Amino acid sequence: xxxxxxxxxxxxxxxxxxxxxxxxxxxxxxxxxxxxxxxxxxxxxxxxxxxxxxxxxxxxxxxxxxxxxxxxxxxxxxxxxxxxxxxxxxxxxxxxxxxxxxxxxxxxxxxxxxxxxxxxxxxxxxxxxxxxxxxxxxxxxxxxxxxxxxxxxxxxxxxxxxxxxxxxxxxxxxxxxxxxxxxxxxxxxxxxxxxxxxxxxxxxxxxxxxxxxxxxxxxxxxxxxxxxxxxxxxxxxxxxxxxxxxxxxxxxxxxxxxxxxxxxxxxxxxxxxxxxxxxxxxxxxxxxxxxxxxxxxxxxxxxxxxxxxxxxxx
Amino acid sequence: xxxxxxxxxxxxxxxxxxxxxxxxxxxxxxxxxxxxxxxxxxxxxxxxxxxxxxxxxxxxxxxxxxxxxxxxxxxxxxxxxxxxxxxxxxxxxxxxxxxxxxxxxxxxxxxxxxxxxxxxxxxxxxxxxxxxxxxxxxxxxxxxxxxxxxxxxxxxxxxxxxxxxxxxxxxxxxxxxxxxxxxxxxxxxxxxxxxxxxxxxxxxxxxxxxxxxxxxxxxxxxxxxxxxxxxxxxxxxxxxxxxxxxxxxxxxxxxxxxxxxxxxxxxxxxxxxxxxxxxxxxxxxxxxxxxxxxxxxxxxxxxxxxxxxxxxxx
Numbered sequence: 001x002x003x004x005x006x007x008x009x010x011x012x013x014x015x016x017x018x019x020x021x022x023x024x025x026x027x028x029x030x031x032x033x034x035x036x037x038x039x040x041x042x043x044x045x046x047x048x049x050x051x052x053x054x055x056x057x058x059x060x061x062x063x064x065x066x067x068x069x070x071x072x073x074x075x076x077x078x079x080x081x082x083x084x085x086x087x088x089x090x091x092x093x094x095x096x097x098x099x100x101x102x103x104x105x106x107x108x109x110x111x112x113x114x115x116x117x118x119x120x121x122x123x124x125x126x127x128x129x130x131x132x133x134x135x136x137x138x139x140x141x142x143x144x145x146x147x148x149x150x151x152x153x154x155x156x157x158x159x160x161x162x163x164x165x166x167x168x169x170x171x172x173x174x175x176x177x178x179x180x181x182x183x184x185x186x187x188x189x190x191x192x193x194x195x196x197x198x199x200x201x202x203x204x205x206x207x208x209x210x211x212x213x214x215x216x217x218x219x220x221x222x223x224x225x226x227x228x229x230x231x232x233x234x235x236x237x238x239x240x241x242x243x244x245x246x247x248x249x250x251x252x253x254x255x256x257x258x259x260x261x262x263x264x265x266x267x268x269x270x271x272x273x274x275x276x277x278x279x280x281x282x283x284x285x286x287x288x289x290x291x292x293x294x295x296x297x298x299x300x301x302x303x304x305x306x307x308x309x310x311x312x313x314x
Numbered sequence: 315x316x317x318x319x320x321x322x323x324x325x326x327x328x329x330x331x332x333x334x335x336x337x338x339x340x341x342x343x344x345x346x347x348x349x350x351x352x353x354x355x356x357x358x359x360x361x362x363x364x365x366x367x368x369x370x371x372x373x374x375x376x377x378x379x380x381x382x383x384x385x386x387x388x389x390x391x392x393x394x395x396x397x398x399x400x401x402x403x404x405x406x407x408x409x410x411x412x413x414x415x416x417x418x419x420x421x422x423x424x425x426x427x428x429x430x431x432x433x434x435x436x437x438x439x440x441x442x443x444x445x446x447x448x449x450x451x452x453x454x455x456x457x458x459x460x461x462x463x464x465x466x467x468x469x470x471x472x473x474x475x476x477x478x479x480x481x482x483x484x485x486x487x488x489x490x491x492x493x494x495x496x497x498x499x500x501x502x503x504x505x506x507x508x509x510x511x512x513x514x515x516x517x518x519x520x521x522x523x524x525x526x527x528x529x530x531x532x533x534x535x536x537x538x539x540x541x542x543x544x545x546x547x548x549x550x551x552x553x554x555x556x557x558x559x560x561x562x563x564x565x566x567x568x569x570x571x572x573x574x575x576x577x578x579x580x581x582x583x584x585x586x587x588x589x590x591x592x593x594x595x596x597x598x599x600x601x602x603x604x605x606x607x608x609x610x611x612x613x614x615x616x617x618x619x620x621x622x623x624x625x626x627x628x
Contacts, residue, residue: 219531
């Protein structure tokens with residue numbers, strides 16, 4: 001079923017304890033689309049400047065990403081510069097140049113308007129709403145957001161939340177949004193704001209998915225090599241939504257597989273800088289790591305008589 | 315099979331964002347023994363002072379803990395005072411009074427020497443070694459340790475590690491011990507120091523168990539109420555070792571069940587102050603939460619044809 005993604009396409013400069021890269025391909029919509037493309041085509045809505053290298057456009061096209069919604073505007077492409085210390089869960093933004101992204105007003109090509117699955121990347125919640133206005137009858141809408149929008153655009157964000165099925169946030173964001181420190185209670189409070197599911201991303205620790213009374217705890221894959229966490233969250237969302245759009249259903253088992261596939265794609269994305277690992281990634285590797293995740297986490301039922309028969313013994 | 319535990323029995327004063335308790339029952343061996351006692355008897359080696367309340371002795375005895383190795387010495391019982399902020403993963407020690415614990419020289423009653431399963435709580439690694447010297451032919455030895463011993467008693471700790479089957483540490487400790495930031499590589503380095511398994515405890519995020527090339531990722535139970543994390547690690551070890559001593563085997567499935575049961579017992583321990591939740595805990599509640607952990611983490615195989623047939627599409 002047709003999947004639409006809106007977000008940023010950027011040139012990133014990143015430094016981690018393991019190296020440094022200048023002006024490499026980045027952006028939320030880029031990671032998302034590339035990861036989702038392993039399951040089927042993706043319709044991209046984003047903006048780049050005149051300086052955006054053609055090779056990146058060619059890469060996305062080869063991945064099966066529909067670029068009819070990728071606008072090229074006069075000016076420079078959005079740039080982000082960041083650094084990670086040994087605590088790779090925490091990005092330190094050194095510089096943000098919005099450039100053409102500052103005036104981004106997402107316009108959907110007519111052919112995009114029948115999209116059934118929609119991913120609203122981390123942009124102004126008002127723009128997220130404007131994208132939704134242009135989709136005729138979405139079946140499943142997921143949104144990402146961040147601390148900046150939660151504090152500065154709360155009303156618009158709450159309006160968007162009333163229209164989405166799932167929200168992706170991290171620990172700190174769900175706490176901030178709910179005004180509640182306990183993650184379980186915070187997630188349940190956010191469910192009260194509209195979404196029927198909330199995914200709390202916890203970096204190297206994995207993710208928790210809350211929906212109704214149900215909770216699913218997905219481990220992250222313990223990686224001996226982790227080079228660059230940039231894009232991990234969007235890769236997670238890409239694996240999740242790509243699978244969901246392909247699988248069609250929204251039942252319990254489908255949702256759990258989607259979450260695990262999100263973790264699978266994110267685990268590959270962070271193994272190299274930029275999208276480099278995703279460039280060489282194969283469906284067999286995705287399938288194989290999915291199996292690794294099962295072996296990593298599954299365990300057998302308890303024996304019947306293993307506990308003492310009564311709680312206290314005299 | 316007979317299980318032996320050595321560690322501290324203490325009086326704790328604890329403050330968390332949810333309340334405050336003065337001079338309540340605590341100590342590594344106390345949490346461990348109480349949790350292990352749900353699976354069978356436990357032999358305790360520890361020391362208390364003249365001021366240690368009889369009611370606590372009676373509680374442990376009722377739980378089926380063998381107290382013939384609990385020495386009562388002239389002087390005051392070990393006291394620990396600590397505080398937790400909203401980040402409940404981080405204990406802030408305000409005061410430590412070793413008292414009778416300062417001269418603790420663990421002596422095993424003759425009847426303890428045939429113990430097959432041994433838990434060496436977080437004490438001076440030289441004393442851990444002295445306990446092992448007194449056990450005739452242990453089948454499975456697990457040890458806990460902490461940053462203080464890793465930095466100040468490294469040689470003695472390495473000697474102990476050469477004699478244990480499993481080490482319990484947290485993220486920071488495994489990094490410190492291995493001199494390596496990546497947790498996967500750090501754990502593998504520690505496996506090279508002797509233990510055939512390393513459990514990396516990650517507080518509210520769960521635990522990773524490394525053994526050979528295998529990794530098991532156990533989620534923690536997402537709790538809407540978490541009052542006092544004191545003793546969580548020892549409760550984890552108690553559930554783990556109690557089950558292991560009861561089950562007998564050391565195969566893959568048994569080890570995983572043991573890890574999960576460690577998480578189950580720890581999840582109960584933190585729901586109330588001190589050992590209060592463990593006092594009312596029943597085998598049925600343990601069994602039920604074990605089932606909750608399975609529902610929390612399990613997911614189905616991937617459909618066969620869900621990925622695009624080739625990695626790149628033109």
